[in-house]
Every structure is written in C-alpha cells, then in structure tokens.
Amino acid sequence: MGRAPCCDKTAVKKGPWSPEEDAVLKSYIEKHGTGNNWISLPQRIGIKRCGKSCRLRWLNYLRPNLKHGGFTDEEDYIICSLYITIGSRWSIIASQLPGRTDNDIKNYWNTRLKKKLLSKQGKAFHQQLNVKLEHGTTLSSRQDQIPICHDENTKANQTLYDQVLVDPSTTSFTMEEQSMIKNPILESFSWEPNTVLFDIDHHDAAPSSYHHDSSPSLNSMSSSSSSTGINSSLQMSNYSTNQSEQQDMFFMTGFENLQAELFNEIANNDETRAIGLHGNEMLYNNVLDHDISSFIDNYPLYDNE
DNA sequence: AACCGACTCAACCGCCTGCCT
DNA sequence: TAGGCAGGCGGTTGAGTCGGT
Structure with missing residues (x-):
C-alpha cells in the first residue's frame, strides 16, 4: 500500500496552467508569500490545483528573475x-x-x-x-x-x-x-x-x-x-x-x-x-x-x- | 498540404528527508 | 521516540512544436 496522496487527485485540475491561474498565484504570493504551507495555498487563493503543483509552477515559472533557454557557454x-x-x-x-x-x-x-x-x-x-x-x-x-x-x-x-x-x-x-x-x-x-x-x-x-x-x-x-x-x-x-x-x-x-x-x-x-x-x-x-x-x-x- | 518521427520542456509522480507534535 | 505530514527532489511522461519527406 502506497502513501496517501497529498490532495484529492480527482478534485484538482491537471495539465498546463492558464494565464488566469498564473496571475492569481503570482499576485497572491507576491503580496502574502506562501505562508509556509503549499498544501493549503490553493484553497486560500481559490484555485483547483494541488499544492505541489502550485509550488512547482511558482518555482519553475512564475517567480521573479528567472531565465529561460539561451544557456551561455x-x-x-x-x-x-x-x-x-x-x-x-x-x-x-x-x-x-x-x-x-x-x-x-x-x-x-x-x-x-x-x-x-x-x-x-x-x-x-x-x-x-x-x-x-x-x-x-x-x-x-x-x-x-x-x-x-x-x-x-x-x-x-x-x-x-x-x-x-x-x-x-x-x-x-x-x-x-x-x-x-x-x-x-x-x-x-x-x-x-x-x-x-x-x-x-x-x-x-x-x-x-x-x-x-x-x-x-x-x-x-x-x-x-x-x-x-x-x-x-x-x-x-x-x-x-x-x-x-x-x-x-x-x-x-x-x-x-x-x-x-x-x-x-x-x-x-x-x-x-x-x-x-x-x-x-x-x-x-x-x-x-x-x-x-x-x-x-x-x-x-x-x-x- | 499532409504525414510522421524527433525533439523540447512543462508538469506530474512517487520516494526521501526533516520537522513538528 | 514514533508517526504523520509537507517540502524537496530526481526521474519520467506526454502534449505541443518543428523539420524532413
């Protein structure tokens, strides 16, 4: 038996993030931070995403000063x-x-x-x-x-x-x-x-x-x-x-x-x-x-x- | 223009670790 | 001290894109 999932997989949205979801997440974290709890964050901001998914989206895409592509020598x-x-x-x-x-x-x-x-x-x-x-x-x-x-x-x-x-x-x-x-x-x-x-x-x-x-x-x-x-x-x-x-x-x-x-x-x-x-x-x-x-x-x- | 295989990369999965109670 | 939980991580997947035929 595996460990319990971190959220109800049937109740959360999967796949690519929409610009609206991005905007909500970005705006909230910039104003309030993550509150040291990613799992509860989706509920707080009212999006149907797994907390881990929010964390990944923020860290890999939304947070400031990220560079994408164009790796230098x-x-x-x-x-x-x-x-x-x-x-x-x-x-x-x-x-x-x-x-x-x-x-x-x-x-x-x-x-x-x-x-x-x-x-x-x-x-x-x-x-x-x-x-x-x-x-x-x-x-x-x-x-x-x-x-x-x-x-x-x-x-x-x-x-x-x-x-x-x-x-x-x-x-x-x-x-x-x-x-x-x-x-x-x-x-x-x-x-x-x-x-x-x-x-x-x-x-x-x-x-x-x-x-x-x-x-x-x-x-x-x-x-x-x-x-x-x-x-x-x-x-x-x-x-x-x-x-x-x-x-x-x-x-x-x-x-x-x-x-x-x-x-x-x-x-x-x-x-x-x-x-x-x-x-x-x-x-x-x-x-x-x-x-x-x-x-x-x-x-x-x-x-x- | 249509098809198809190769490639890219965002996102997910599940395990591990460390913290908290 | 043990168990539960969230965070962090590396591996993997698959949808979208690109380039060749």
Whole structure:
C-alpha cells in the first residue's frame, strides 16, 4: 500500500496552467508569500490545483528573475563540470546558476548537453571498435580479465588521474579506449589540469561518489564568487588541500559518471551491437561496474576517519 | 498540404528527508 | 521516540512544436 496522496487527485485540475491561474498565484504570493504551507495555498487563493503543483509552477515559472533557454557557454561549462563532479544533483547545480531552475537544467542536460558529449565520445569509440575489428579482436573477448594495475611501485608514483588510465594488461579497457572516454571530457569542458573546480562543503572526509550515503552541498559561493555565482578557479575545500587528490576526485567521479552513461548508450546502440558487442549489454555493463568498484576498492583516496 | 518521427520542456509522480507534535 | 505530514527532489511522461519527406 502506497502513501496517501497529498490532495484529492480527482478534485484538482491537471495539465498546463492558464494565464488566469498564473496571475492569481503570482499576485497572491507576491503580496502574502506562501505562508509556509503549499498544501493549503490553493484553497486560500481559490484555485483547483494541488499544492505541489502550485509550488512547482511558482518555482519553475512564475517567480521573479528567472531565465529561460539561451544557456551561455559559461553556463554549459558550469553544468557539465558540476555534473561530472557531483552527478545529477540538479538542485545543487541550479543553486550555482542564478535564474535557472533545477528543472530547466535537467531538461537542458538530458536533451542537449549530454547528447553533445556522448556523440563526441561515441564517434571516437566507434572508430576504435572498427580498428579492433580490423585486428580481429573485440571488447567482449576480454570480459574475464581483472582490471586495475597491481604494481605497487608504479602506483606509488601515480596520481589517480594517471591511474585512471591503467595498464591494459590488467584492465578490460585498452589505453586507447580509456583515453577516448577521458579526453573528450577535457576537450568539451576546457579543463585545464591545474584548475581546481568548485567550492564543495563536505560533511565528511570523503567525496560523495565513493560513499553514496553522504550528502555534500555546495557553498553559497560567498567570498570568492564572481557575478555568475561561480569562480573560474574555485578552490576545493575542507576534505583535501592536495591538488593532485582534487584532480583525482574530479577525474574519478567524472570518469565513473560518464563511462556509465556512455556505455549504456553504446550498449543500446544497434550499430555498436552489430559490430562487436553481440547485444550483451548486461555483461558489458557488469564489466564496467567491476572495473570501477575494483578500482575504488584498490585505491582508496580518503580515510573515513 | 499532409504525414510522421524527433525533439523540447512543462508538469506530474512517487520516494526521501526533516520537522513538528 | 514514533508517526504523520509537507517540502524537496530526481526521474519520467506526454502534449505541443518543428523539420524532413
């Protein structure tokens, strides 16, 4: 049995808002505020809408100083960079883009930005698959190999950034495949190796991507913020002051997020299936998961203490 | 001009979290 | 401390629009 609905679904209007409804809601909130109770607000103002629907309409469309469409290159960069760092935390990403809503950013990412990036990566990946076919190998032929470089001497001299490109003899991805995933990230987002991204206030010592139950939040960009709410060379704070570790986290989380998306796309692509993956997307995704989880297990960057 | 598939984005759904009693 | 409730959030849907044939 599910939870009780927040309102009587049969008694409320659904679908697009009329200009009259917009006017009533906007006028009331501008004069009286929400009264800290969205659920009762529709009754107070006399419209047949669910309170949640009112809240969404206000936040995503009616409230002042909202921008719609026309994302700038700088906003693209911020969205992509934040997505790589923290994933689909749209409300946090939106908090760094004044005038943008989480819904807008989510739509923009899902319909445009992601495609732009994935098409870039996909092209490179297809090229590589063709090369592999010419040489008589396929990706799936290496499915049982254990990833991760185990050479302790090598490991000691590498940052995680380098380790993301691990020894092909011990990983299920070739160096070229790994580069093709990582490099477009750098090209697409104008990443400069010495640039440190984002002011993230972590409640614990570890990046959230390694411990999914933690809940980092972005600072409000107070002292170091530019007018857009984000600085081009922001400092990562609290859990680490070591720049190579910061880069490590950036690449590991970005690598994880985008690898997962890329390979899902590729695994579901008929053309790719036809030339090498034999429709075995589950197998391929399992290899990917194994790569990443083994990698994280073998190279913990931060102590939980 | 009509059809159709792709794309966009506003809106909804349902789960999770935190506050209040 | 537990339960109920509202707010907040991310994922998903579907109507409207656009562009190609």
